[in-house]
Amino acid sequence: MEFLKLAKERYSVRQYSNKPVEEEKLAMVLEAGRVAPTAANKQPQRIFVLKTVDEIKKLHECTRYDFHSPIVLIIAYDKSVSWKRKYDAHDGGEIDASIVTTHMMLQAWELGLGTCWVGSFDPVKVKELFAFPETFEPVALFPLGYPSSDAKPIPLHYSRNALLEGVNLFTK
Ligand SMILES: Cc1cc2nc3c(=O)[nH]c(=O)nc-3n(C[C@H](O)[C@H](O)[C@H](O)COP(=O)(O)O)c2cc1C
Numbered sequence: 001m002e003f004l005k006l007a008k009e010r011y012s013v014r015q016y017s018n019k020p021v022e023e024e025k026l027a028m029v030l031e032a033g034r035v036a037p038t039a040a041n042k043q044p045q046r047i048f049v050l051k052t053v054d055e056i057k058k059l060h061e062c063t064r065y066d067f068h069s070p071i072v073l074i075i076a077y078d079k080s081v082s083w084k085r086k087y088d089a090h091d092g093g094e095i096d097a098s099i100v101t102t103h104m105m106l107q108a109w110e111l112g113l114g115t116c117w118v119g120s121f122d123p124v125k126v127k128e129l130f131a132f133p134e135t136f137e138p139v140a141l142f143p144l145g146y147p148s149s150d151a152k153p154i155p156l157h158y159s160r161n162a163l164l165e166g167v168n169l170f171t172k
Pocket residue numbers: 010011012013065116117118119120121153154156157158
């Protein structure tokens with residue numbers, strides 16, 4: 001699919017069918033994340049693939065956003081690995097994990113799969129329930145699966161600022 005068409009068509013899917021996701025498709029989504037650019041190529045992303053009902057149910061303690069998808073990825077980064085900006089020690093890990101997530105989101109859509117970035121979760125609970133090493137920071141919960149036949153975008157999907165709103169061209 002032409003890229004801009006894909007980017008415009010994709011929307012956050014909040015209703016999933018129970019059709020299982022093929023292993024090859026899951027692998028392609030993960031591959032799209034693997035090749036994403038990261039600061040200084042540190043590749044600090046750490047991805048957890050939850051595929052069983054019991055694993056996914058555990059998330060109920062961490063978020064109210066469960067869309068009953070067959071798969072949920074937890075995208076995290078390892079802060080002992082991520083690049084730190086020398087001027088202010090800013091940690092690039094969250095940006096890196098976000099680029100990885102965006103790559104996977106767009107690849108998923110191209111394969112006919114839906115995703116929804118879930119940022120509203122309790123990070124302390126996620127770390128505890130999934131026994132994260134001390135240095136891992138969760139960035140996104142990421143339901144993945146085939147959209148159900150009645151899935152549709154919510155009105156927010158259609159609300160985007162005009163092209164030049166928020167863009168400064170520095171021209172007179
Ligand atoms: C960083 C981030 C966090 C988000 N967190 C949530 C969330 O917790 N729950 C949810 O339902 N959607 C969440 N979303 C989805 C946004 O609401 C959605 O992308 C936005 O409204 C635009 O709609 P669209 O993705 O359908 O185009 C999040 C998206 C991003 C990028």
